[in-house]
Amino acid sequence: MKAITKLLHYMKPYKVFAILGPLFMCMEVVMDLFQPTIMQKMIDTGIAQQDNDYVLKMGLLMLVCAVLGLIGGAGSSVYAAKAAVPFAADIRRDIFQKIMQFSNRNSDTVGTGKCITIVTSDIETIKQAVIMTLRVFVRGPLLFIGSVVIVWLSARELFPILLVSIPILMILITFFSVKSGKLFLHVQKAMDGVNTKLQEMLAGIRVIKAFERQDYEKGQFRTVNEVLMQRNMTAEQLVLTLMPMMMFIVNLGIIAGLWLGVIKVNEGTLQVGVILAFINYLNIMMNGLMSSSQVLMQIARSFSSAGRIVQVIETEVDIVEHNASKPYQSVRGEVEFRHVNFSYSKNGESVLTDISFTVKAGQTIGIIGSTGSGKSTLVKLIPRLYDPDCGEIFIGGQNIKQIPLEKLRSMIGFVPQKAELFSGTIAANLRYGDEAATDADLEWAAKSAAAAEFIERFANKYEHQLMQSATNLSGGQKQRLSMARAFIRKPKILIFDDSTSAIDALSESKVQQTLKSANGKQTIFIISAKISSIITANQILVMEDGRMVARGTHQELLATSKVYHDIYASQTGREVQVG
Ligand SMILES: Nc1ncnc2c1ncn2[C@@H]1O[C@H](COP(=O)(O)OP(=O)(O)OP(=O)(O)O)[C@@H](O)[C@H]1O
Ligand SMILES: [Mg+2]
Numbered sequence: 295m296k297a298i299t300k301l302l303h304y305m306k307p308y309k310v311f312a313i314l315g316p317l318f319m320c321m322e323v324v325m326d327l328f329q330p331t332i333m334q335k336m337i338d339t340g341i342a343q344q345d346n347d348y349v350l351k352m353g354l355l356m357l358v359c360a361v362l363g364l365i366g367g368a369g370s371s372v373y374a375a376k377a378a379v380p381f382a383a384d385i386r387r388d389i390f391q392k393i394m395q396f397s398n399r400n401s402d403t404v405g406t407g408k409c410i411t412i413v414t415s416d417i418e419t420i421k422q423a424v425i426m427t428l429r430v431f432v433r434g435p436l437l438f439i440g441s442v443v444i445v446w447l448s449a450r451e452l453f454p455i456l457l458v459s460i461p462i463l464m465i466l467i468t469f470f471s472v473k474s475g476k477l478f479l480h481v482q483k484a485m486d487g488v489n490t491k492l493q494e495m496l497a498g499i500r501v502i503k504a505f506e507r508q509d510y511e512k513g514q515f516r517t518v519n520e521v522l523m524q525r526n527m528t529a530e531q532l533v534l535t536l537m538p539m540m541m542f543i544v545n546l547g548i549i550a551g552l553w554l555g556v557i558k559v560n561e562g563t564l565q566v567g568v569i570l571a572f573i574n575y576l577n578i579m580m581n582g583l584m585s586s587s588q589v590l591m592q593i594a595r596s597f598s599s600a601g602r603i604v605q606v607i608e609t610e611v612d613i614v615e616h617n618a619s620k621p622y623q624s625v626r627g628e629v630e631f632r633h634v635n636f637s638y639s640k641n642g643e644s645v646l647t648d649i650s651f652t653v654k655a656g657q658t659i660g661i662i663g664s665t666g667s668g669k670s671t672l673v674k675l676i677p678r679l680y681d682p683d684c685g686e687i688f689i690g691g692q693n694i695k696q697i698p699l700e701k702l703r704s705m706i707g708f709v710p711q712k713a714e715l716f717s718g719t720i721a722a723n724l725r726y727g728d729e730a731a732t733d734a735d736l737e738w739a740a741k742s743a744a745a746a747e748f749i750e751r752f753a754n755k756y757e758h759q760l761m762q763s764a765t766n767l768s769g770g771q772k773q774r775l776s777m778a779r780a781f782i783r784k785p786k787i788l789i790f791d792d793s794t795s796a797i798d799a800l801s802e803s804k805v806q807q808t809l810k811s812a813n814g815k816q817t818i819f820i821i822s823a824k825i826s827s828i829i830t831a832n833q834i835l836v837m838e839d840g841r842m843v844a845r846g847t848h849q850e851l852l853a854t855s856k857v858y859h860d861i862y863a864s865q866t867g868r869e870v871q872v873g
Pocket of ligand 1: 402638639645663664665666667668669670671672711792
């Protein structure tokens with residue numbers, strides 16, 4: 295309930311439509327309610343007294359009512375949609391913005407599947423609930439109350455039937471609404487499971503094929519799909535049994551009405567037209583209750599969706615801008631880690647332990663170490679993709695938490711371990727690094743990353759279209775574009791996380807040339823499994839199990855670090871005397 299109230303402020307810009315919708319609906323309902331009374335008059339007065347003029351007049355009146363009812367119904371649909379559709383679109387926009395603000399830790403916690411279900415299914419549920427509320431929720435109770443009042447006024451003899459049937463119907467509706475709300479929350483959760491699996495499978499479809507794991511994945515998908523089906527079945531069955539149960543109660547009411555009515559007609563205290571009108575009103579009442587119950591169930595369903603939406607909107611982003619104590623001044627690219635500790639989850643295993651080092655501006659630092667030793671994690675802390683648990687990181691002597699996030703990230707060119715590119719042209723992908731980059735900049739960056747040759751070979755060159763996740767490029771081509779995208783920013787700090795693993799030796803030496811010419815101007819982090827890539831670095835960090843086990847130049851490390859020496863020996867086949 296609280297969640298729904300929080301979402302309702304999204305309706306503010308559309309409140310005029312949200313009021314007009316039900317108003318038009320009132321017109322339709324009033325017209326619907328007139329019809330049986332007009333018909334009763336037509337039968338009991340016009341036909342009984344064979345007054346043809348009266349019958350014609352009543353017939354015309356019924357036609358006018360029908361047309362006005364049509365206008366009311368159409369108007370209410372149009373305005374309900376005008377209110378609900380942009381309302382849902384605004385929520386979707388904000389959810390997307392929020393997901394964009396998420397820190398990596400937030401994204402890991404919420405999960406991709408849930409984000410997809412929320413943006414697609416949960417928001418649709420809410421939209422549907424709003425449309426139904428604006429259109430039907432007024433209509434249902436109005437039809438219901440209207441028919442009860444009219445029966446009271448015109449067929450009081452049959453009113454006791456309502457006194458029995460209405461409470462039974464009310465209890466049924468309440469029970470089914472509450473129950474369906476709970477069941478549909480389970481459905482949405484099962485949908486998260488399907489979306490998570492689907493997203494993972496689509497991303498990894500090539501691996502699935504290469505390993506001939508289609509059957510295994512089909513089995514996995516069947517499992518989550520079955521859970522969704524079972525839950526959906528339970529929820530839908532519940533919703534669908536309400537209708538026949540209500541029909542049954544109303545039919546009993548009609549039988550009772552006819553039976554009681556016939557007795558009264560025989561006694562001469564009731565006219566036949568009244569019985570017909572009563573049955574009509576009972577049907578209208580049933581109609582009203584039925585639509586109200588459907589709306590109630592949709593609302594109950596939207597409560598759980600609203601809860602999930604608000605949960606995402608209110609997720610506390612754990613990488614936050616700290617109020618800079620002093621105004622931000624451009625800093626040089628010196629990077630210092632001071633006793634940094636980090637773990638991916640609270641109280642989780644430590645991934646980085648007591649890391650301290652300094653890289654002077656314009657220098658190059660190499661990072662080497664076994665797989666899983668924390669190299670990627672270490673560099674992810676620099677653009678604040680994660681914050682350390684304790685310890686501090688400084689750039690140009692300024693704590694990175696005091697630097698506005700946008701400024702911090704714009705001074706860093708990050709080449710991640712796995713090249714991530716987007717659908718669109720090569721140029722658009724490179725301009726991710728710098729929107730204002732000119733064509734000359736693109737060419738320069740591509741050349742620097744040894745990407746120019748393969749781009750030139752495409753018919754459309756820089757306008758060549760990449761598919762989703764750049765699946766129409768080779769691994770090495772993706773890595774080169776990813777590097778060019780970082781170069782184009784001309785950042786103070788360049789970070790290469792194992793970025794040359796899929797690049798041939800010739801191209802790598804071209805990239806090395808670029809880096810050499812950047813030496814002195816840009817601070818460069820190079821993570822590499824190959825000693826040859828970092829041999830000329832001003833200093834090299836050797837990582838093991840989240841700890842920095844050695845630091846120094848290549849020559850120093852050969853002399854002092856057994857780990858480094860072993861890596862060197864294994865890669866070159868040369869033994870060096872350790873001093
Ligand atoms: N998002 C994450 N959530 C939880 N644990 C993670 C996450 N990313 C990495 N880890 C764990 O943190 C540790 C360090 O990972 P990291 O990616 O920094 O290693 P690495 O040195 O870069 O390895 P590699 O050379 O294979 O790239 C590993 O044990 C890994 O399992
Ligand atoms: Mg790594």
